[in-house]
Amino acid sequence: MLKWLIPSRYAPSVLALDPSGLVADGIRGLILDLDNTMVAWNAPGPTEPVRQWVGRVRDMGVRMCIVSNNFSSRTQAIGRALNVPVVAAAVKPIPWGFRRAMALMGTQAQSTALIGDQVFTDILGGNLLGVRTILVEPLSTQEFPTTRLIRRLERLVRARVVQLATRRQ
Numbered sequence: 001m002l003k004w005l006i007p008s009r010y011a012p013s014v015l016a017l018d019p020s021g022l023v024a025d026g027i028r029g030l031i032l033d034l035d036n037t038m039v040a041w042n043a044p045g046p047t048e049p050v051r052q053w054v055g056r057v058r059d060m061g062v063r064m065c066i067v068s069n070n071f072s073s074r075t076q077a078i079g080r081a082l083n084v085p086v087v088a089a090a091v092k093p094i095p096w097g098f099r100r101a102m103a104l105m106g107t108q109a110q111s112t113a114l115i116g117d118q119v120f121t122d123i124l125g126g127n128l129l130g131v132r133t134i135l136v137e138p139l140s141t142q143e144f145p146t147t148r149l150i151r152r153l154e155r156l157v158r159a160r161v162v163q164l165a166t167r168r169q
């Protein structure tokens, strides 16, 4: 079970990921989690550094798609603000939303990486699909009540999977 929860890589945040390094690793498409990965939970829009990071990724020729379990109009608005397509109400870790994202980006599993802050939705889902998975720290401690339940479970394994991922790097 644990092996499905270990990310390929760990980074403190998306801003710590060098876009040219992703390209050097063969990544041509990025599946991005929204809440607490690209924006703090319930924040109305992305910060300037995140906008700039998305711009740098785009300039490197890497496609992006936001995949979120959230389905609010805010989710779509943030996608528009970043000029990145959104697959909402994705029911992660079930892989259909990630598959839809790869279809939109025109990438295969081996050239796709997923960035997310949750082990049991983002990392598990990405590993099941066979894309590279990058775990980041959540941008805020606020989140949905349902997420808080999953977080309790996650706390049991998170330190261990981060340690194993860091050892791989």
Ligand SMILES: [Mg+2]
Residues within 6 Å of the ligand: 033, 034, 035, 036, 037, 116, 117, 118
């Ligand atoms: Mg998240």
